[in-house]
Amino acid sequence: MSDVDRSIRVRAFLEQWLSVLLIAAVVLAAVGGWWSYQVHASPEVERDSVTVGQWSESTAFDHSSVVINDSLVFEEGERVRNRPVYYVNLAEELDVTYAYAHTADEGSVDVTTDVRLVYRGVEGEDVLWQYAEPLASGSDEGVTADENHTVDATVDIDEVFANIDTIERQLGAAGTIEIRVVATSSVEGTLSGQSVSATYESAMPITVTQQTLRVLETETIDESSQQTDTIERVVEPSGLEAAGSVLVFVVGLVGTGGLLIARRRDLIGLSPDEGEILEIHQQEQEFSEWITRGTFPSEREYEATILVDDLEGLVDVAIDTNKRVIKDEQLGVSTVLDGDYVYVYVRPDSPAEDWLVNYADMTMDEFEQFEG
Structure with missing residues (x-):
């Protein structure tokens, strides 16, 4: 659970740069088509002067x-x-x-x-x-x-x-x-x-x-x-020119078609959970100095377990309480231990999400109202 699935990263990248990639693919196909035409349909002609x-x-x-x-x-x-x-x-x-x-x-x-x-x-x-x-x-x-x-x-x-x-x-x-x-x-x-x-x-x-x-x-x-x-004299193109021009055209054409099909079938966009996972990964990189890898306790040793909505909020708790964020990579959960309370953030892809939610006594909002 320590890293983001590669497909999510790739799709996020494609979603962000789709317009630029489409333009690049179209340009590549045009260049490849022009080059292929020059090589095959309009070959170079050399003129020699002979006595x-x-x-x-x-x-x-x-x-x-x-x-x-x-x-x-x-x-x-x-x-x-x-x-x-x-x-x-x-x-x-x-x-x-x-x-x-x-x-x-x-x-x-x-x-x-x-x-x-x-x-x-x-x-x-x-x-x-x-x-x-x-x-x-x-x-x-x-x-x-x-x-x-x-x-x-x-x-x-x-x-x-x-x-x-x-x-x-x-x-x-x-x-x-x-x-x-x-x-x-x-x-x-x-x-x-x-x-x-x-x-x-x-x-x-x-x-x-x-x-x-x-x-x-x-x-x-x-x-x-x-x-x-x-x-x-017609100059026959080299094998590299002949194959290279066709390859550039095909790559540009396939790239353009693939991107358009992927966009139409919504194969590039991220689901809300995937977007949240990617955001969590970025937050983990941003707040890495507050996060320590560890294991979520299996037994109740705290007065209450409070659910936090996002990792950034959990880091705020750690800052306020001057504690560390403990990240359990296996369970997909991050916690802050503060006296009798344990603050928990559960990733949407956590295999123990249902159990951890049921394990909690209250949400962060409920806790703040209780404290107030």
Whole structure:
């Protein structure tokens, strides 16, 4: 009898917090339903970018010259190729071949190229003047990866020196003269399914002295391109997500339904006796410093036994008489012994309630009237 039945505590808790628990259960069911819908009916979609086509475009220069004078090193009529230095005494012309190519697996482009010889005077990073003369041009349609677009041009070495002399005579020798073979290509078409429209400029710098013509490092194009496509992939939910979302929804739904049914059938509310028992338990906790566990005497040793209506009243008696409250857990009764009187409070769940009530001589009200 020392503790309250657990079902009473649970029902008291549910009765006190029923509205809050109902709201929480409804919210839980809504969250679980939304989560379950997102997981099963509206799965996550991942978008990945994949390369469906890849190619490169490049340009290059080849150069060569025919030896016109016999020497110990070179034979007359011999063609020397891609040399860093050509000797003026042995060559009249420098032959240049410009090439454009791509590596696309499918598609083709139309290419038009103009090649020109550019003279310019520079001083530091400043360009003082520039003069260009055309060397060659060419165009090809439907250039695929299996073929190159090429343009051949010829640089007349004597004419180069003549132009330099004329420029220096007209302008003076200010700055440094640079010479460049410049090729400009316009590219139009479709490569690997992607439209291409570009203009590329490549250059082959040349320096000259009275004895040599030197080809410097070329400035060419090497462009890589790719065509991408976006693919969508449905992300399958994990087992935890799939089961967890359904579980949250079911728990919320069952909780809501269970609470509503319990309220409708009055399964939650406490009876008057149960409410009193719970109140007694709370009072016992509150007045524990006045209560001592003991055993109710089985024999009449007192002038009168007075019934007290509630435990709080019995504690008041103990305070007034400066006595202890003796609690008999087995009988479910609490007493205060004061001289010839015993004050008794009988719990509503006491197994000896009838006997104890019959045992009493009077109620507390009757005793107070008697005393008065």
